[in-house]
Amino acid sequence: MRENISSIIESFPDFETKIKWLYENDSSFQDVCTDYLLCTSKLAEFRKGDNKFDKMIFEYEELQNDLEQEMLHMIKSSKPLPER
């Protein structure tokens, strides 16, 4: 899973360090990442399929957006990283 969060980092490149830290230390953040990755992988599947998935594509795009907002909220509201 760790390697897969690269796609999340790509979505929020300004927060790379924070994302990595939260992923290691915050179980709720881990969960939202898992949901996000499931959502994006399903979306990719549907996009490859025929137009019977159009409705689901729309629904999953909205969901992806919601999950991104949720991640962003968690990233921004989390405490500053401990200093090294």
Add this chain to the structure above:
Amino acid sequence: MLSTDLSTADQTLVYPKKEIRKQLDQILSHEMFSHSPVLSNFLKFIVEETLEGHTDELKEYTIAVNALGKSADFNPQIDAIVRIHAGRLRRLLNEYYQGPGRDNSVKIEVLKGTYIPVFRSHTVEKAKVSLNGSSRTPSKSFSRTKLTIAILPFRYLCPDNKYQFFVDGFGEELTQSFSKFQSISVIAHHSSRKYSSIDADVHRIGSELGAHYLINGSVMRTGKEVRINVGLVETMNSTQLWSKSYNYALKVDNLLKIQSEIVDHVCSVLGGYYGLIIQDGMHSAFKNTFADIESFDAVLWNYYFHMNFTREAYLKTREALEKAIVDDPDNACCLSMLSELYLDAYVLGFPTVDDPINTGYQLVQRAIKINPRCQHAYQELAWVQIYRKEKEEAIVAMETCLSLNPFSVSSIGAIGFGFACVGEYKRALPLLSKSLDLNPHCPWWFHLGFFLIYFHYQQYDQALESALKIDAPDEIFLKPLTRAIAKTELGMIKNAQPEVTALINDFPEIVSHLRLHLGFFIIDDQILDRLMAAACKAGLPIHKNPMISEELI
């Protein structure tokens, strides 16, 4: 008469339904949820289905179709929408309870890996502001309505991965075994498993999982030996309450046996009505809220009463249980306890309901109808049958009770006592001995069981030893009576006179109808005859029963 595990397999019924619905309305009316109709529908559906007892139907498909408006051809293999929304709902609920819902008394949670919500008591200390104006992080505490434990993944302290399966198995096995105790809620292991990789402190884990207690452990291998350490930690104060090391010779073919032995032992010591977890929970709750019956849980009152049998505890317990039944008439656990309480009062001479045997019988039948796997209800059914002098039915109920959770040390002991009262001494002795071996914190009436057994076998030294261990309050006549009888049978009639005098002075009514009082719960006529004869010999003013032979007296 006597109590063991609390008894509802259906933990949702720990709270009155109306309280849960009120909490649901409160959540749904908050803007965090009102802005999200999908999550609101999801939550409403799973809570309502659970309250109606339809938890078997809480599957991805039914949720998708009934709560999320999906069509009948919904395929969970293709569409992961329910799983994803479940995660969102879980996090939104957590956020709600950390913020606007922090003062709500009931917490509705959706744990990972299940769509069945759990309902917990929830109180959160408000952030304490210090003199310099800074605030401390709020910490959660959970009142003791139902004690909750989580089994953390055991740590593997060996250099290789050869025995990882053995280590992982402890979490699964302990979770499964503890879930058989109806007195304790157990967090699903897939929820606690994540803490194997995240280094969090005990307080935080307890707070996140809503667990009052954590069981943790480690496995080490040294040469040809394996050492397994297991501990119990209280999460609010991060206090280590218990720990034990188990050492075994390491052989690949005995790993499952080792695991099974350790799991059995840990469950026996910590689980059940007289296990360390309930004991500690009771003491904690008692310390905080002794005088406040509203906040002190009826179930723990019941436990407290059955540890000492005082009139004061009886009255408090009865008040709390009767209130609990009014609030939640389908609570099998409380119905069984109330049945038990009415019958106990009948035996002990405390004020009770009219016709306690029939009232108790009706309550316990209702409890079994509501929850056919309610261990406590079967235990009470056994006692009702004893009071009704129905020995065979009592034995069947006792056997069913034991089969429902063979790990429950308290049930083993209570049923052992029951067997002694119906005259099945051979079956009684090993059960009582096993219970006492595994958990020495037994109530005083376990020793009454031993007394009856040894008295039956005419082993009066041991009968006296058991009688001396009956640490009942002074208002219980059985303490002086068993001592007087055992001393008399040992030829120490003079020595028995303080107890005889106490009986005559303090329990004149019981003494004059002694056979009747003993016969409430001892249905072996032979031992009753012998007890009465010994009491007579001791000098108690008992009317001679023509059925007792002169030889005995």
